[in-house]
Amino acid sequence: MNVPALDLVAQHRGIAAEVMGRVMAVVDSQHFILGQPVADLEAAIARLSRAAHGVGVASGTDALLLPLKALDLAPGDEVITTPFSFFATAGTIHNAGGRPVFVDIEPDTYNLDVAQVEAAITPRTRAVMPVHLYGQMAALERLLPAAERHGLAVIEDACQAIGARRRIDGAWRMAGELGRASGFSFYPTKNLGGWGDGGMVVTSDAALAERVRRLRTHGGLKTYFHDEVGTNSRLDALQAAVLLAKLPFLEAWSAARRAHAAWYAAALAELPAVRTPVTDPANEHIFHQYVIAADDRDGLQAHLQSAGVGTAVYYPLPLHLQRCFAHLGYREGRFPVAEAAARRVLALPMYPELTEAQLQHVVTSIRAFYRA
Numbered sequence: 327m328n329v330p331a332l333d334l335v336a337q338h339r340g341i342a343a344e345v346m347g348r349v350m351a352v353v354d355s356q357h358f359i360l361g362q363p364v365a366d367l368e369a370a371i372a373r374l375s376r377a378a379h380g381v382g383v384a385s386g387t388d389a390l391l392l393p394l395k396a397l398d399l400a401p402g403d404e405v406i407t408t409p410f411s412f413f414a415t416a417g418t419i420h421n422a423g424g425r426p427v428f429v430d431i432e433p434d435t436y437n438l439d440v441a442q443v444e445a446a447i448t449p450r451t452r453a454v455m456p457v458h459l460y461g462q463m464a465a466l467e468r469l470l471p472a473a474e475r476h477g478l479a480v481i482e483d484a485c486q487a488i489g490a491r492r493r494i495d496g497a498w499r500m501a502g503e504l505g506r507a508s509g510f511s512f513y514p515t516k517n518l519g520g521w522g523d524g525g526m527v528v529t530s531d532a533a534l535a536e537r538v539r540r541l542r543t544h545g546g547l548k549t550y551f552h553d554e555v556g557t558n559s560r561l562d563a564l565q566a567a568v569l570l571a572k573l574p575f576l577e578a579w580s581a582a583r584r585a586h587a588a589w590y591a592a593a594l595a596e597l598p599a600v601r602t603p604v605t606d607p608a609n610e611h612i613f614h615q616y617v618i619a620a621d622d623r624d625g626l627q628a629h630l631q632s633a634g635v636g637t638a639v640y641y642p643l644p645l646h647l648q649r650c651f652a653h654l655g656y657r658e659g660r661f662p663v664a665e666a667a668a669r670r671v672l673a674l675p676m677y678p679e680l681t682e683a684q685l686q687h688v689v690t691s692i693r694a695f696y697r698a
């Protein structure tokens with residue numbers, strides 16, 4: 327049996343008519359850049375994340391980069407973030423003119439260890455960028471007061487966490503709701519994925535929304551008049567059409583992922599060589615990824631591949647050890663929790679369309695490897 331790491335064909339089969347209807351409406355209009363579908367998507371994603379404004383941009387990377395650029399960082403200004411994330415988290419800090427400053431992660435959720443953030447704050451710190459890794463939110467209720475005390479902007483990297491929420495002071499708060507600005511990615515593999523690159527900034531700060539809107543169109547809202555130097559980071563109408571067609575399914579898809587996660591967790595519970603994902607009890611996880619920590623991870627991955635099970639390692643080398651950041655001066659051993667995670671994590675197949683037979687095959691194959 328084959329269980330690919332992700333099966334977008336299965337998803338498309340179920341929704342082709344809805345998606346094609348919206349896509350063909352854009353084709354018929356021949357209006358491909360921004361326009362009504364993008365405005366509709368901006369309103370819908372802002373509503374979902376309980377933010378006042380959405381700004382559609384060309385990628386999740388730009389959804390982080392443009393709010394960071396809006397901070398007008400001076401050389402040497404620092405942004406604190408996690409070393410255990412996709413590269414864009416730190417790459418955008420660098421490209422916005424800042425210096426990434428890393429702190430270690432929590433061993434259970436792999437999210438930024440908020441307790442360590444305060445010790446990393448210096449007079450040059452301007453912002454903190456927590457990442458809601460794999461689809462569960464970082465502990466914003468502890469991060470936000472510390473950031474406020476020090477006058478720091480919190481920019482949420484919510485690229486993996488659309489629709490995730492966390493119970494804070496007795497109320498559900500959405501990914502993207504509480505930060506100064508937040509970035510979502512619509513990369514095709516995301517829970518809400520387009521047919522190419524795409525992203526969205528959400529914020530409840532009207533001035534910041536306007537600034538990001540300007541930055542995505544070469545720094546000017548009036549054509550051919552430029553207040554500052556921005557870039558081209560417009561979202562395509564075709565991507566917005568695909569995303570609008572998929573959006574009504576998102577909640578049920580994420581619930582199906584949670585059900586699969588519960589199934590995996592029960593089936594793998596007695597296996598000492600595997601630690602299943604830990605969900606912070608305050609969180610409703612959207613399981614963008616289902617990531618176990620495994621003994622002999624590389625051996626397990628090779629075994630699963632031979633059994634027809636696709637897996638992936640997110641992420642094999644923490645950001646503080648990437649060659650491009652050698653100048654920051656971090657050495658191996660500096661962030662032991664992130665470094666241990668990089669050696670042990672393995673993402674199992676996770677998508678709403680997984681069948682029970684497929685889930686069973688994944689688990690049987692894992693058990694066979696450990697002879698358990």
Ligand SMILES: Cc1ncc(COP(=O)(O)O)c(C=O)c1O
Pocket residue numbers: 385386387388411412414415457483485486511512513523524525
């Ligand atoms: C945590 C994180 N940050 C940023 C990004 C960047 O998003 P994109 O690939 O859409 O540029 C991604 C997605 O790949 C991500 O997972």
